Amino acid sequence: MSLFEKVLIGNMEVINRFVRSATAEFDANEDGTVSEAYFEMYRQLALGKIGAIIQGHLYISEEGKAHKGMAGIASEQHLPLLKKITQTVHETGTGSKIIAQLNHGGAHSVSKKLHLLEKILKKRTY
Numbered sequence: 001m002s003l004f005e006k007v008l009i010g011n012m013e014v015i016n017r018f019v020r021s022a023t024a025e026f027d028a029n030e031d032g033t034v035s036e037a038y039f040e041m042y043r044q045l046a047l048g049k050i051g052a053i054i055q056g057h058l059y060i061s062e063e064g065k066a067h068k069g070m071a072g073i074a075s076e077q078h079l080p081l082l083k084k085i086t087q088t089v090h091e092t093g094t095g096s097k098i099i100a101q102l103n104h105g106g107a108h109s110v111s112k113k114l115h116l117l118e119k120i121l122k123k124r125t126y
């Protein structure tokens with residue numbers, strides 16, 4: 001087996017065994033839409049012939065947003081730019097695949113943290 005051999009992940013054919021592990025970009029707009037910087041970064045990864053590129057985690061609901069600058073896949077408005085990232089990767093022609101990572105921050109969600117912080121601050125007397 002060589003790192004340069006094709007591999008099947010389910011029914012998805014991957015051109016080699018190089019994987020870009022999911023890495024949060026911390027660069028999304030406040031509303032969770034991706035910024036311009038995403039397109040060039042993912043284009044470069046594809047040009048580098050990474051077989052499978054896993055995008056930084058995407059929040060699936062506002063309440064599940066894990067941190068500031070996180071991109072979302074929580075509403076219709078998020079979809080066009082996410083599609084554009086996929087297109088950008090495919091248009092390089094290298095055969096790289098891009099995979100979305102879905103996330104709900106759970107106890108680590110920003111909104112939950114803010115909620116708890118609010119409670120703590122309300123209890124304090126100055």
Ligand SMILES: Cc1cc2nc3c(=O)[nH]c(=O)nc-3n(C[C@H](O)[C@H](O)[C@H](O)COP(=O)(O)O)c2cc1C
Binds near residue numbers: 022056
């Ligand atoms: C800045 C940064 C952002 C990361 N974002 C994610 C993420 O969105 N999703 C995820 O599953 N892992 C994330 N990770 C973990 C990496 O994907 C990876 O598993 C970790 O860095 C260990 O990789 P290594 O075993 O090759 O050193 C992140 C790591 C770093 C340093």
